[in-house]
Amino acid sequence: MVAPAQPEQPNTETQPAQGAKPLDFDAWLASQDEAIKGLIETRFTTLENTVKATRGERDGFAQEIKKLAAGQKEGSEARAQLDNISAKLEATERRAAFLEEAMNPALQVRNPRAAWLLAEAGNHFKKNGTPDWDAIKQEAPELFGLPTARANAGNGTQTPPSPAQGMNEFIRKAAGHGT
DSSP, X not given: OOOOOOOOOOOOTTSOOTTOOOOOHHHHHHTSOHHHHHHHHHHHHHHHHHHHHHHHXXXXXXXXXXXXXXXXXXXXXXHXXXXXXXXXXXXXXXXXXHHHHHTOTTTOBSOHHHHHHHHHHHTOBOTTSOBOHHHHHHHOGGGBSOOOOOXXXXXXXXXXXXXXXXXHHHHHHHTTOOO
């Protein structure tokens, strides 16, 4: 069977040449004019400030919880609840740090959630609490690498695409010999 030819797309600035290295954000940003750079810098600064403020609030809450827990009697119900909340907060922080690191393009993590579950189950963390990416990669290499696209014309339609027909099938059908 002969598949129909794919139409060629024009080579524009947004599409790298065939065989070329994929676009890098820093290289792209360097090629923009100053107005665009200023807009992006302002947006990034705003986002960074928001993240810093949120982390500051989180750290403040953690300190408050620890102070409250220290002020309670050892073995009391309130102390147990505050210790439980503190442990949950630390686990959430650890997971957030893991997922933030997993989003680093250099690691090429395909499924950060599965990597987190694997790291937790196998205790793949270094002494300082950071993920042991080598151990995670060794246990599940399929979680790493560049993502592959599902390139099937029927994806999302709940029906498979019709089979491709070549010139032979058209000629046989026209001659009355095809199905």
